Amino acid sequence: MAGAAMYELVRVGTDRLMGEIIRLERDLATIQTYEETSGLRVGDVVERTGEPLSVELGPGMLGGIFDGVQRPLRDIARVTGDVYIPKGIAVPALDRASSWEFVRSPETMLREGDLATGGDIFGVVPENTLLDHKCMLPPGAKGRVTYLAPEGTYGVDDTVIELEYNGKKTSYTLSHKWPVRTPRPVAKKLSADTPLLTGQRVLDTLFPSVLGGTCAIPGAFGCGKTVISQALSKFSNSDGIVYVGCGERGNEMAEVLMDFPQLTMTMPDGREESIMKRTTLIANTSNMPVAAREASIYTGITLAEYYRDMGYNYSMMGDSTSRWAEALREISGRLAEMPADSGYPAYLAARLASFYERAGKVSCLGSPTRTGSVTVVGAVSPPGGDFSDPVTSATLGIVQVFWGLDKKLAQRKHFPSVNWLISYSKYDDALLPFYDGFDSSFVGVRATAKQVLQQEDDLNEIVQLVGKDALAETDKVVLETARLIKEDYLQQNSFTSYDKYCPFYKSVGMLKNIIDFHTRATDLIEKTSSHAGDGRVTFDMIKRRMGGVIYKLASQKFIEVSDGEESVRRSLQEVSDEVERAFRDLESANFESMR
Template sequence: TAIPGAFGCGKTVISQALSKYSNSDVIIYVGCGERGNEMAEVLRDFPELTVEVDGQTESIMKRTTLVANTSNMPVAAREASIYTGITLAEYFRDMGYNVSMMADSTSRWAEALREISGRLAEMPADSGYPAYLSARLASFYERAGRVKCIGNPEREGSVSIVGAVSPPGGDFSDPVTSATLGIVQVFWGLDKRLAQRKHFPSINWLISYSKYTRALDDFYDRNYPDFVPYRTKCQQILQEEEDLSEIVQLVGKASLAETDKITLEVARLIQEDYLQQNSYTPYDRFCPFYKTVGILRNMITFYDLAKHAVESTAQSENRITWATIREAMGDILYQLSSMKFKDPVKDGETQIRKDFEELYENMQTAFRNLED
C-alpha cells in the first residue's frame, strides 16, 4: 500500500493508527528520515496501549519493533533502515506470523539513495534520482506477500507493507510517487483540500484505488453478501456528488432536481459520518467490518427509499420532495449520523448489530407511512 500526500495531510497519523489498531501479529515501524519527535511520540503512546491476545490483555509494545532513523542521522543509515525493517519483517514472517511493516517515509529513503548515488558519481536520471530508483523500490515492495514457510512444523506467514510517500508540494508526478504507483496494488491518495477542511483521514475517494477488490469478492460473498453492491452504490453516489457540486456552484442548490438533492445530502452523510474518522476517540479509532457494513447498509437504504419516494409520487398531487423527507425524517437522519458513535469495545457486536437492524426497520416503516 502506498500513502502519498503533501505535508500536513496526516500520513504519519495513518501509519501510527495502523500500527496501533491493525489485527496483525507483529508490527515493524520504520521511521525513515522523519522528525525525531514522531519517534518520541510513538515511544510515549505505544506503551500505554493494549491489545487482546488469546483472551489476555497485553501491552502493544510486545508485538512492536521500532527502527528509529530520524532526519539528523547519517544518510547511509537512512538507506539501510528500510532494508533493516523488511528483513526483520521477513524474520517474523518465517516464524508463521502475519506482519505489517510501516515505512515512514520512502521518499526520504529515495533522497538518501540520490545523495549516495551523487557521491559515487553515478549518472543521474529524473530530478537527480539514480536510474535504478524504480528497480530498488520494486525490489523492496515485492518482498511483501503471503508465503508457505520451508521446514517443519508447517506454517504460513505474511508481510504487508504500508509505505508513506512525501512528494514535494504534494505533486504526484514526482519520480518516487510515479515509480511507487507502478508497483503497489493499493493506493490511498491524500488530498490537501480535505486536510484543510479537517476531514481526516484525508484520503481522496475519487483517486484512491485497490487492485485487490476482485480477489476479495469471494470472501465478501461468503460472509457479507450485501457489501459489494453497497460499496458500488456508495462509489456511484460520491462520483455523482462530485459532478453535481460543479453545477451547484453555477446555478445553486434550489434549481436541482429532487433526486439530485437527495444524492448531495446522502453523499455528505457518507463523507462526514462514514469516511471521516477520529483516530483519537475510542469509538472511531478502529472500525470492525460488521460495523462498516452496518453503517453503509443503512445509509444506502435511506438513499434508495428516499429516491423511490420522490420518483413514485412525482406525478401525484401529494408530491414528496427532499424538504418533506428532511422534515419528516429528522430523527432518522440524526440516528444515521450517530451510528459511528457506537463503541465496538464497550457496546459489543451483538448490541451494535441489533441497533443497526432496528434503525433499518424504522426507516422502512417511516417511508411506508410517508408514502401512504
C-alpha cells in the same frame, strides 16, 4: 581491496566505523559508512569482515528499538550513558545477558536421528504473552539431528540443535544472521485472500488491502501520513508490526515510544496487552546518518520476513520511502552517477520494485506446513503534494493500493484525509470470497457508495453555477447521502473511544443503513414523480418528515464498540428498522393524501 565483494561489511579507521562496499573498480573500493567520518586520514586501515550487512534474528527483538543497521539504541544508551550514538560503537543487536525459556516444538516433534532442513521449527521460546518465538533452522541448513537441547533456559549464543551432513557437524543457536539485501526464501508464493483490517472505515470498506499486500500513502506535509501509519500499527489485524521511521523527524519516533507502551489490545480471552509487545521499531530519523537511512528499509523488511517465516501475518510501515529515496539520491550523487528525473538515480524504480516485491503471502519453508505474510505500507512525501514526483509515480506503478491524501481535506480537519476520488485498490476481486462469506450485499452497497460520491462531485459544479434549487429531486438525495457518507462515515475522530477504531462489522452496518436510506428515498421520488399535487414526494418532504432518521444515521458512529459485537449489531439493526418504518409511514401518508 583485492578480493573484496560488493556490499561486503567493513570496519574503517581506528574507530572501526561500520561501512559497506558499494562500488568496486579493480582493487579500488568505494565504501559508504554508517557513521560520521570526520577524523579519518589517508592511510587508515580498512578491515574486511567477509560477510554482507546482516541482521541478527532471534528472541529479544519484540518491543525493541534499533537504528537503521540494527544497533540497539536502548542498550547503547545504557552502556555509554550518552544520548548520541558514539562513533565505532559495537553492541550486539540481541542482549547476551538475557536468558530464554526453550520448549521443544510440539508441532514437529523433532528428535535425535530425524532428518531436518532449513525452515523446520525445532522449538518455541515464549518471548512474551502476545507472541511465541518459533525457533527455526536457517535457510540452507540440512542434515540428521545429532543433538537437540533439553527443555530449559538458554542464551542466544547457546547451542540448542546440531545437524550432521556428509560427516560434518554444524551447530545452531537460538539466533542466526541474514543479509538484509537478500530476500528470505519461501516454498511458494500464494494469492492473498484475507483483508488487512485497519479500523479506518474509508480504508476497510472503500479501498481495502490484503494481508500480504502493498500499499502507498502519498501526501503533502501535514496531511496525516504518519497518523495513518501509526493507526495501522495500533489497530490492524496483523500479528506484529515493524515500524521504520526512515528520515522523518525525531519527535515522531519519540511520540511512538511514548504512546505505544500505553496502548493496549484486547485478546480473545479478554485480557489487555500492550501493543508494544508485538512491535519492533527501526529509527533512522533526519538527524541520523543518511547511508544508514538507505539501509533501514532493508533491515525492517528482513525482520518482517523472519516473523513471516514463523507463520505470522506481519506488517511493515515505512515512514517515509521518499526520505529513503533521497538518501539513495545523495549516495548516487557522491558516486558521480548519471542522474535521472529530479536528480534521482536511473535505477530508482528498480530499487523500489525489488523492495515491494518482498511483500506477499507465502507458504513457508520447512515443517510443519504453515503460511505467513508480509504487508508493506509505504508513506510517500512528495514535495508540495505533487503526485507527479518521481518517487510517487514510480511507487504507483508497483503497489496495488493507493491511499491518496488530500491537503484540502486535512485543512478542514477531515481525517483520515484520504481523497475518495483519486484513491483505489486492486484487491477487490481477490476479496470477493471473503465479502460473500461475510455479507453478500456488501459489494453492491460499496459500489453504490462510490457512485454517490462520484455523482456528488459532478453535481457540485452545477450547484456552483445555478444553485441547489435547480437540481432534480433525486440529485438532492445524492447530495444528502454524500454528506452523510463524507461527514459521518468517512471522517473519524481518533481522540474518542467510540471512533478511534471501527471494526469491520460496524463499518459495513453503518454503510448499509446509509445506502438503504439513499435507495429508498430515490425509489420513492421516482415512483411518485408522475403524480400531481400532494401525491408527488419531494426531497424536502423526505427531509422534513425524516429529520430524526437522518440524525440517527449520522449518529451511528457514536455506538460504543466496547459494548460488544452483539450490542453494536443490535443498535445498527434498530437504525435500519427505523429507516424502514419511516419510509413505510411516508408512503402510507402519501397514499392517503392521494385518495
